Structure formats: C-alpha cells, structure tokens
Amino acid sequence: MSEPEKSTPPNWERDVLEKLALSAIQEQRRSRRWSILFKTLGFLYLFVVLFIAVGWFGGDGVSIKEHTALVDLQGVIASNEANADSVIGSLQNAFEDKKTKGVILRINSPGGSPVQAGQIYDEIRRLRALHPTTPLYAVVDDICASGGYYVAAGADRIYVDKASIVGSIGVLMDGFGFTQTMQKLGVERRLLTAGENKGFLDPFSPVDPKQQAYAKQMLEEIHKQFISVVREGRGKRLKETPETFSGLVWSGEKSIQLGLADGLGSVESVAREVIRAEEIVDFTQQESLAERLAGRLGATMAKAWSPFAQGGVNLR
Template sequence: MSEPEKSASWEREVLEKLALAALKEQRVARHWNIFFRILGFSFLFLIFFSVMGWIGNNAIEITGKHTALVELNGTIASGEVSANQIISGLQAAFKDKNTKGVILRINSPGGSPVQAGQIYDEIKRLRVKYPNIPLYVVVDDLCASGGYYVAAAADRIYVDKASLIGSIGVLMDGFGFTGTMDKLGVERRLLTAGTNKGFLDPFSPVNPQQENYAKVMLEEIHQQFIKAVRDGRGARLKETPDMFSGLIWSGEKAVSLGLADGFGSTEYVARDVIHAENVVDFTPQEGFADRFAKRFGVALGKNINPLAAMGMELH
C-alpha cells in the first residue's frame, strides 16, 4: 500500500472512531435526558397525589385503650384554625372504640364567634352521644376570648399557673381615614342603594346611628358568650363584677374564680385523670392546597364583606 493510500486509510479510521464516539455520546446524553424527564415527571406526580390526598394520608393505627388528643393552636377562623377542622378531629376521636377520654389542647387568642360557637355546640352534642367518654381541655400559654368560649364546653379545664385565661368580651375593630383624606385633599365618593349599605365605612365620617346599632349587635353576641360560659361552668363559676368585662387572668387566679378546675399538662391528664397514658393525636392535618384555598377565600371575603374587614371577634 502506497503512502497516500496509508494516509487516507488512517484518516478514514480516525473519522470513523470520532463519528462512533460522537454517536455513543449522543446516545448516553439521550438516555440521561430520558432518565431525568422520567424522574421529574415522577416527582410532579408525587406532589400532585400528595396534594390530592391520594397518598400519604394520616391514617391512625391504634391498638389498646388510649387518650385522644386534638390540638386547637392559633386564631379560630375559617382560614386558620377552622371549626370544621376541630370538629372533624373531635368526631374521629370520640368515634374510635379505643378512646377512653379526649383532650382538647388549646393555645388560642380567640377569633370568630361563629366558629367558636360551632365547636362549643359540637362538643356538647358529642358529650351527649358518648356519655362515657369525658372531654377535658388543657391550656398551654393562652386560652382567651373565643378560645375560652370553646373551653367552657369541656367537662373540666386544666391550666398551668402562668397560663392566661379569660378575655370574655367582643370587639369590632377598624380604622377611620377621614382626617388623612382631608389633609391629602381626597374626596370620598360613595354611592349606595340602601341607607346602611356603607355601614361604618372607614373613609366616611362616623354615622351615630350605625355606631349605636353596632354596639347593640356586639352586646347581643357578648350575652351569647356569657351564657355559654355560665352554662358550661355552672356552679363552679364564682362571678365577680369584672368577670365578663374582657379582663384576662393567670391560670392560678382562673382556678380560684372557677374559670378552670385545676393544674395539669396533657401527660398528667392522660395518666392520672383519664388513666390512659398512651396519647393518640387526632388533629386533622391540612394539605397545601387546602391551606391555600382557605387563605385565598378569607382574603377575598374580607375584600367583599366590610364587616369581615372590620374584624368582629371574641376578645
């Protein structure tokens, strides 16, 4: 073979090797690309199934007698700690055949009088339906206003000496911007069909008639709150002139006033009161989609409903 032929043959071999190497590299890259796509889609499907509640459910495996625990931790409102959430947990706790007693552990500053009232009523109903299963409230740091409204339905209330209890009152808060608007030279143009459609509008001067109407409404709700406390606590309550004024007391003072029954933690009540040391948590866990939907709904509702925006709460 001549030198030119050898040179051409060598160049051809090199080109073939380079082409094969490039082809092999493309195949490897394609395989890795397919692998990462499958991995990505699998991850997305996993997230989707988790959000939809099709996998990773919180089924509780229970054996033997136990104390059922439901947590009420935070503001009582449809977008935060809702009545539906707490009621669902309580119903599951009472329904379980191995539940010997239920603890509702509360750490709440209060919230919606409607949501608190719904939980209160459901506790009363469950106690009638399951007369042999007691329900005790254990207070952590705070059990005020709507939180105490709920607690008053329990068979007993246990606190820490330093817990904060009470605030039996109702408020409606908001802001008035008329002075600011005057300084800025802004004119409010509010058109309504219905004399009170702009009820307590924060950009308009206070209407004395609407203000008086709101006070009457707050007093009605306050009396509902007071009745719930009296019905729930009964003869244990040692009423004072300022008991329903909105004041708050320490756990130690609350016991002496009959607003609470004694001192104790969750572990103490489960072990020494219910006599079922094994504690099973029945608190429903909401998924991301549920939390987002509820918070979006609350924000939208406040923009539409002026009373919601003013924040009527048990405090």
C-alpha cells in the first residue's frame, strides 16, 4: 500500500505572509541605517568644507610650519569699522602662534579715531615687549595717513609702495555752521542746556570764541601726543622738518627720504626677503553680519546723543 500524503498545515498562508512582512521590515531597517550613515557622512563632509572655508580648521590662522602672520587694518579706524578690538585680537593671535616667525600689519587707512589708534599702538608695543624675537612690520597699500600712521609708528619697520600716500600727522575737528541759512529761512534755534558749555560748538548757534579756543587747545594736546608717538616709534630714523608734523602727506618714495618709512616692499616681498617665511597665514578676525549691524547701530545711536554729533576729533 502507498504511504498516505502529508497534510498541509492549515495556517501556512499566514506563516508565509508573516515571513514576507518580517523580511520587508528588516530590509527597511537596513535601508534606513544606510541612509542615516550616508547622510551623516555627507553632513560631516559639508562641515569640514565650511570650517576650511572660514579658517576654523586647516585654513587661515593654522599652519604646521613656520610662517609669516598677516593682520589687515583696512578702512577708517573707528568703533564700527577697523576697530581696536578686532585688530588687537588678531595681533594677539598672530603673536601667540608658536609657528609665527614674523608679523605683517597691512595698513590701508586714511585714519580715524585717536582713541582707537592709540589702543592699537599701545598693544603693538606691549606685544613686541612680550615677544622680543618676533618682529612686526607695517606694510602700506594705498594710504597710511593720520591715525593709520599713528598705528604704523609702533612697528619695527614700515614698508611702502613708491606711490603710497603717507603722513598727515595732524588732528582735526570738523563740522558745519547753519546760522546764516536759518536766518534766511526764518528758522529760530531754541537750545536749552544745563551747563553753560553743554551746547559746545552747536552747529545751529553762533560760534562761541571761548569754546572755539578751548577746542583748539584740546586739538593741540592730542597733536602733541601724536608727535610724541611718531618720535618714539621712528627714533633717529626720522628726519624732522618744519612740515613733518604740519598735516601734509607725501608719496611713499618721499616718505622714505623723510624717515617716515624704511623702504619699498609688499606683503609678499617682506615675508619672503625680510622675515624669510614665504608662507603667509591670515590672522585677521572677520566680523559676522550680526556684529557689523550691531556695531553700526551702536555708532549711530552714539552720534545721535553726542554733543559732537556734527563732527568729532579725528586723526584724518
């Protein structure tokens, strides 16, 4: 007799469906893991590229061999432009890097605030005393005038292009007077103050001779400070003439003859031939958009509430 046929389990369809469903779930999990892995690697790659682009990782400010450190001072020296905090922070980072062989401060500035310029100058002198084996050279682009030259005077040497504009060792306070215009328009100025000099040099009031004399005296004091800094920084190299501190400017070529600069040179040539570290690493701090907007807003508010809103004391 033949053997009886084996009976098929009554729930075989359900078992097959469960196995298929379980297999599909496992496949989805494997796909999800691979997707997460690739996305993570993609994000890591983008972050590395971003860090390199902004100089946080393997970019500017980092070098594994001896280099020339570069710090830029560009534009008007003021609290919201080429401000002392950012320049000083950049210089400190440059000097503190163990691979820095020399520092170049590249200047392209018409001047600006005597306070901001003075703070940068003082920090340069401090850092030079703290790091006596690390020289600092100023390299001038288009212009190094007034407050810009105030800063440059702190460098060991100053290099210029033959067509650079150098000098303007003087101080000014600028503003406008509108009294005649107001009279023609029939406008009356109503200024209330507590303190006889609170409306100091108000542009809508006639000039007060006493206030004008006081302002000139104050400018003379700041001018003497400027002259002292230049004499201290340049020493015997400076060939003083009656015009040296008159506010005049000279070409780079002429400034060398007057002892205001030491020679012709660019960032690349100074790094290569003077410092002898051809690799240049930029340590200049860059402000974010939010920081720039906040700085401009603060400066605008300060001007709005300042008695010197119409002008101000400038090394320009």
